[in-house]
Amino acid sequence: MLGDKLKNYLHLHLLVFIAGFTAILGKLITISAIPLVWFRMLIAGVLMLVFIKLSKIRLKITLKTFFKFALAGIIVALHWITFFGAIDVSNVSITLVMFSTGAFFASFIEPIVYKRKIVWYEIIFGIIVIMGVSIILNTEFKYINGILLGMSSAFLSALFSVLNGKFVERHNAATISFYEFICGVAFISIYLAFSADGFMKEDFFNLTQKDWIYLFILASVCTAYAFIASTHIMRYISPYTVVLTYNLEIIYGIVLALILFPIDEKMSAGFYYGSLLVIATVLANGILKNRRKRKSLSGIDIS
Template sequence: MLGDKLKNYAHLHLLVFIAGFTAILGKLITIKAIPLVWFRMLIAGLLMFGFIKIYKIKLKIPLKTFIKFGIAGIVVALHWITFFGAIDVSNVSITLVMFSTGAFFASFIEPIVYRRKIIWYEIIFGIIVIIGVSIIINTEFQYINGIILGVISAFLSSLFAVINGKFVENHNASTISFYEFICGVVFISIYLAFAADGFLQEDFFFLSTNDWIYISILASVCTAYAFIGSVHIMRYISPYTVVLTYNLEIVYGIVLAIILFPIDEKMSPGFYYGSVLVVATVVANGILKNKRKRKSAKGIEVS
């Protein structure tokens, strides 16, 4: 029993490590963010389709539902484009820290979607996060474009997570992801069909061997497998533990970046002060939310 528990925790940390490694691949892949996301979503969508067929998961959905999944697919496509775009114009460290602010966007998006009141400490934490980001901006202003793209990516990620949270209440997670990936591909394809740096380029599909390898890893291990694995792990580990552990994605990613790209990832002390402030606030937010949920659950049990 203990062995199974340790195995599941090890699997969880592997998934978090893979999440952190996604940013490293974004740095290693030489093509621009938009075609990169197009290849990622296309390959991941095909892999997800194979998974659905093997396990005979239902794909048929109403048109109205398909449209909703399609909109979500566009949101996740834009999230990934801004995420990898942030890496292109700044570095992995900046992008990951900005991405971590997504938890606080979710704190303000959730009340709108789920029609609940904003919790008082979420406002305070939001202010602290803004202070942390301000410190980073003041000390690393040369990366302002990456900071802006990273924050936009975090917002889109939070919006996508909240939307998906509503979807999974009534639909299979694999079906949702498949349609989101495919709709994202179609959305980006419309742009690439007319863009000078899109399908009109003769060498669009002629990538270097390294790029094909990295994109394949990104689409298979860091997207399709990571998604299926995260769904699987939720059966054995509490959602709170999973969400809290995923905050280590930032730590894993930055440590890997410093090891692999020591020159590009060398930052000022102010960056790390601001980063610690942001990450610590995200973790504190997760802990308080878990306590609040436990109290609510006890209240329901008593009644």
């Protein structure tokens, strides 16, 4: 019988696999990025509300807090739109590698939000990441739109994560996510109400059976379940281990894409060299951050 610690580690890797599978679903779903994100946030918001009611979690917040959550909801909506948009105009591999640069956007956003100084190695790592992206850009310039959208998605994801890090200090994570989802839906709905490809389109809700199935999996397993399960995992596994392990999302996603879409996902050698440089730097950054945090807690100044 598996021990509890091993079960939690296996569960964590399942969640990382699910995160990597999100990009695959974005490739499989035939509707464009904006309606896709609208359906995802709507279904996930309903499922999250059910979870909140069953768990008897308090939903009451102040108007000021609501506006803060609304802003974060708009940011995460734009993050997902640019993420799936990058897949539409390039492929899964390009999108995931560009998305991994979010850790370095966070390194420059965090000092502003938390009012701390930038660490010297974060600047060096940022330069190395730029070098890796440059190699990819030079060898895969035909995917320039996907590269730009992927990096935009990474920036928005980093901004959203930093803001949420402030929110969870005072509010329940499920409550935060619920308001972010519904505000994201409201934001996208304004666009869809006036867009020719939005609600005015006769077949907007007339999706194929496969699209409905993939959307439900995306909203339930990859969004609502992944959130609830990751919150549970954090009780038994250190946040550092969780964050570092989630970097494998890129590898899982690219391997899955190569298996499922071998023609679309076959890239040049330069792409893999650049990707290796980016991914290795992301992992090194996580390791050094954890080391710095441990020394800081031990009272050692390593600034």
